[in-house]
Amino acid sequence: MPIPPSGARAALAEALALLFPTWCAGCDLPGASLCADCALALVPDLRVRRLADGLRVHSALAYEGVPARVVRALKEDGRTSLARPLGAALAAAVGAADPDGDVHIVPVPTSRAALRRRGYRVTELVAVRAGLTPERRLLARAPAADQRGLGRAERAANVSGTMRARDAAGLRILLVDDVVTTGATLAEAARTLREGGAEVVAAATVAATPRHGILTARRA
Template sequence: MASSDPVSWARDARAALAGAVAFWFPVACAGCGALDVDLCDGCRAALAPRLRRRVLLPGVEVVSALEFDGVAARVIRALKAEGRTGLATALAPALAAALAAASPEGATITTVPSSRAAVRRRGYRPVDLLARRAGARPRPLLRVGRAAADQRGLDRAARRANVAGAFVARSPTAGRVIVIDDVLTTGATLVEAVGVLRAAGAHEVIAVTLAYTPGRGGSSRESEVIAT
């Protein structure tokens, strides 16, 4: 017999709906594809931070938490391209470790802004979501000044030309600033963001990314592993 208690009825209805959704649209681990789990224990363990610090240009330093490969790459792509926002919670500890290693005392935290088209397509801003899940309270110091083309397939020089003038400071910025992005490839986007923040008045800007692409974004001579 169905319960006459409205609270119990609502709980039972939610459980039935969840069961139906799980039957018709089974969830799979974003890292390995195992069924009935968003992220299995093994893939979650693969997201433990392995911090790396590198210099993109003189005076432009970036700290990254994960190598963008294997499990980490698949989970980040699922967050960004498949709308699986719950994965931000599993990725957040790695980003928090990078922030802790990079953040000067009292630094203002901001993020590289998403384009309007990307926000409309996804309905959320992945970098802002990651930052908040990592315990940061980012301030919107930058906005998109002009739309840049898709960076995929472009070499380092073409990427820098593509993002030149892409960002604008919202207001004068003072003091130390941490700017967060999701994945470091050649560093073109971050170099542009750092330049705009400095021009707006920030006297020190450090970049932090959740992940870095192996073999890109700086040579081994320019990088160092940070003990965790």
Template sequence: MPLTLFDDLVRPALAQALTLVMPVECGGCGAADVNLCERCVDELRPHPSRRALAGVDGDVPLWSGLRFEGVAARVIRAVKEDGRTSLISSLTPALNAAVAKVSPPADTVVVPLPTSRAAYRRRGYRVPDRLAARTTLPVARLLRTARRTADQRGLTIMQRRENVSLSMRSMDAAGRRVIVLDDVVTTGATLQEAIRALRSAGAIVLGAVTVAATPRQASSEYQTSAKSERRI
């Protein structure tokens, strides 16, 4: 059974059955006996924001469907750290809203960022891959990890860029139109490296998308001031 169909049909039924034997709480606010309450569903309505990626030649837009704060941040953490993959469906509208903003041609594919071996062993699944399977475009895993990197948490912007520099490689990407996908963007260093690797392999990078962007990186689609042109 395809993963998306499993998540849509089987996981909700299992979650409902599990409420009979163990407590279930809302992934966004902690309310009892519900996977995600109506108020938190409403909080996850898409609010796309656009940034440009610093250090990338040409105009490569980065679109994010939500701000990484409040309910959105808690739900994403529940998916990544608590194994609550059934919540991915609640993030799908925001992700697809970001994809739509890139206005991709029909032959475009979504390329999820690779997951480190340590993260895969810890979770048992690849978060970007699960998200990519929910988009409206075909998925192509064109990126591979070329070397190990340190944990990005706690690093400065420059340290993050140095940490991930030349850490990815791509194959079978020549001439393909691609959109790079990740769950959350903070500084944009990892997306920048992914774009470099894809372009080195001959891909045409139309843009990048994430479910959410950290508040200090996000800006409204409609802001046109100099502040809104600040690059990540």
């Protein structure tokens, strides 16, 4: 039997998750994919971080507690129905990053290994659920080692030179990703697009790890 495309697989997984919920992704409460209390924990609490290259990264949530568990359930457990509440958080971060909305939304590319493992592109799925139109064609990614477990310098070295911009010259771009940790991947994506002639105005993510970053501040 032929394997459906990744978008169809994600849609099927999301439909099954809605029909047959098992436990809350945030607290393990039986009978709901996301309980009311954990849904409240995903209400955006906007913050902004500036990376070493000057790129502003707006994030909706702190990557800890319930938000971290929900993101991991989406990324590692295939619970694609969670892309919708996380999409609402991403939409808030995008609105803070570019209030005018006059930008091209470019997701940080998914690695081939991650796509094979999950069957769908996490950031693009969340962006679509946020009501955005991600333009994957503008930025491509070559193979690189898994970033998990790497320190700041190792992450930067690992992603250096791994991306390619396509037809981005003259465009105003807002980068989106699921989580910002050290910012190495976003910085490399921004550098690549700028070298390709684009203006990268900012970045937006669902969540940010609280222990990293040169400058971190909350925004009301």
